[in-house]
Every structure is written in structure tokens, then in C-alpha cells.
Amino acid sequence: MSALPPDLSQSGIDAEVAKAQASATTEHHPPRDFPPYRSSALRHPKHPPIPLRDPEAVELSGPAFGTTDIGPLDQDLTRHHTGEPLGERITVAGHVLDRRGRPVRRQLVELWQANAAGRYAHQRDQHPAPLDPNFTGFGRCLTDDEGRYSFTTIRPGAYPWRNHTNAWRPAHIHFSLFGEAFTQRLVTQMYFPGDPLFPFDPILQAVTEQSARDRLVATYDHDLSVPEWSLGYRWDIVLDGPAATWFEDEEEGHR
């Protein structure tokens, strides 16, 4: 390693990203050790994970959620206050599937995001962009029997985050998902097509394959746009996890 202090310019980070991507060995998910994302330095294990090969493992089952866990307005983030939030109203919808393409039914999808100005309703977010009294930015829903989810929300703004000089996150929506097995758990972020900030963001670039990064970007879907109301973005989500492969020879419907 160089004894020089780390270069916190965007070009210095870009060079680190290129180097880290060239040596990455993970295929789909980002490596937990990704030096250009500074916060990962002390928060990634050094030991390789231990493979779990027990067919009786509790991790192959998972929590259940139902209509009592969901409020009637939870999936419309524009209805959580008395007034209309500022910004571009959008519909975000898609399917949640497992790696065999089967729908993930009746499972919880949670979503949270910054407002149209790029500010989170969180005290530690000190980005001097306005809070919106009519937008909190948190929603949830259950997938239906086809594995479909749908949210009405506001297109979030980009925001600065101090990882390096002039670091800006591309606009994104955070997602949290459950499958049938605890091992299918996923927390990730959805991006918007054509964002010019993609190449500068070490968090997105921690997903080292272009094809894998592309899977985090929603598609504008005109058929999903609601006339006089909202623009539609489609984003399908595929949950990883050994439940997709371990039970290859078994009947469907296992837990």
C-alpha cells in the first residue's frame, strides 16, 4: 500500500474503483470489502463466511407477514400527510421472484427514500435541502399471489454524502424484502434510468459487473404511468438464496 494519504478527489476515487473492480471476484453481489466506499473499511469480516449445508437449518424457513402488518395507506407515500408532497409523482411496481422465476407470494416489501430535494426525514441528515412537511418517505406492502408489488411515491432527489470531495449519490429508493426463507433476505437500492451520476458513485460501483448494476436500474414503463397522475417505473426483483437450488429435486410448496 502507498504511504501517501488517500486521494479524496473524484478522480482519485474513480481510480480506486477501477482497481477494486479489476480485482473483484464476486459475481452478483458487491464485495463487502470495497475500499472506495470508505465506511466498509472496518465493517467487513476478514474471515470467509462458513457455508451452511444443513438441510434442517432454521434459516431455510422465515418470518410470516399479513394484512395486520400493513396499513391501508402504507403503499401510497403521497398520502401520509394532509397535503400533497412536492416533486414528480411516480408509480414503482414490479414482480418479486426467486431464482427459479417463481413468484414470491404474500411477503413484505419495505421502501424508504429521500424527498424530491434529496433530504431524508432523519435528524442525522444535515444536507441543507428543504424537508417536505407532506413527505416522510417510508412505505410497505405485501406482494400479491403473482408476486407483484406497487408503490405510489415521489421521485427522490440526488444528495451529497461526504465519502470523498464532491460525492453525490444518484437518486435511489431503498428496498427491503423477505422471501420464504430467511436466507432470501435482501436489502438493496433501486436507481432511475440514465442517471449521469452512476459512474461516480462508489456504492453502485461496488457491484462490480455492469450486467449486475443494470439489474438495479428501473425501466420507464409508459403503460404503468397513470394519466394526469404519475409516471411509471418498473423494477423486478430476484431474491437470492439456497432455497432456489437446494431443493431442486423436491416438489414445489416446501418451506
Next chain:
Amino acid sequence: MTYSYELPPTPSHTVGPFFGYALPFPEGGDLAPAHHPDTLTLRGRVLDGAGDPVPDAFVEIWQPGPDGSRTGAPGSMRRDPVTGQGAGRNGVDFTGFGRISTDADGQWAVHTLPPGGVPYVCLAVFARGLMHHLHTRAYLADDPADALLSSLPEQRRATLIAEPVPGAHRTYRFDIRLQGEGETVFLETA
């Protein structure tokens, strides 16, 4: 028909620093029905590679019910249909699922019932800086016959065993060390 194809998975991303207004829910760590006599407390810290507490993490727990049932039950995040706000659990059903943010000292705690049929509960850790969450297990009792424990060297296996806290009623300590000395054993599940 066999499924010859596999879809590539959606990549994981960090939960970031600002999940606190969104993901935690009332009574997230209180899995045990109120005043249940078998209630046990599992508590610990999340620590980074410098040994410092991680104040912007959350831990999820998933476990069988005391009867060994692994189907769970809805209602962990119960909503009040009148106000739309979090209502807390119904105080009767055991859902098997909990979620707890770490506090400023990196501390978390759950109150739960003993898992039926296995000596462990499943944990998952999410944090700013962690691009892909981590799975581990807290064993409430050592079990020489356990397949996972017996596959590990002595020193590493010790990181999975929750220690009874002397003088505290049915209380166990389980620290999660993300990196470095005493690094917790994490499980590869994908």
C-alpha cells in the same frame, strides 16, 4: 418440467445511515408475549474492526417457536387501522421475528422465548458500510453434536455461543464483532 435456467439475483446494497425512521417498529425486540414466565433476554453489542460500537446497525432475529414451529405468525409489525401508526404486537401470539436498532453504544437486546428443537436463534446484521448483510447464529447452549459448531475450530466456535450473564435472570450476552480479534463466525447462505 425441470427448471434448467436460473435468474441472476438482484445485487445487495448497504442499508445506509438513514433507515432509522423507516425500518424499526414498536416492540421490535419484544418477541415474547408480555410477562411470559419463560422469557429470556438476549443482548449484545455490534462492534467494528477497531472494537468501536456500531451505532447505525440493526439486528434481525428469526427463530422457531417454543413448540418447534417454523411457520412464524403475522403481526410483528401490527398497524393500528384507525391511525395507521405502529400498534405493537398483540401480546399473545409468538411471531418468531424481531428487528432492533443498535443504540449509541452499539447495544441491542431482544426478549424472546426459547427456540424449540434447536439450541440457536438466527440473526442477520445490517449496517451503514456493510454492502451485504451478514447471517450468524446465537447458540443458547453449547451442543457438541451440532453440525455447524463441530465443524469450527475451538476459538471461532466460541463466537457463536451466547454467554449467560451472571446474576441476571435468564439473560445471555452475544456480541457481534464484524471484523478483527474475535470476529464472529458469519454464515454463507447464498
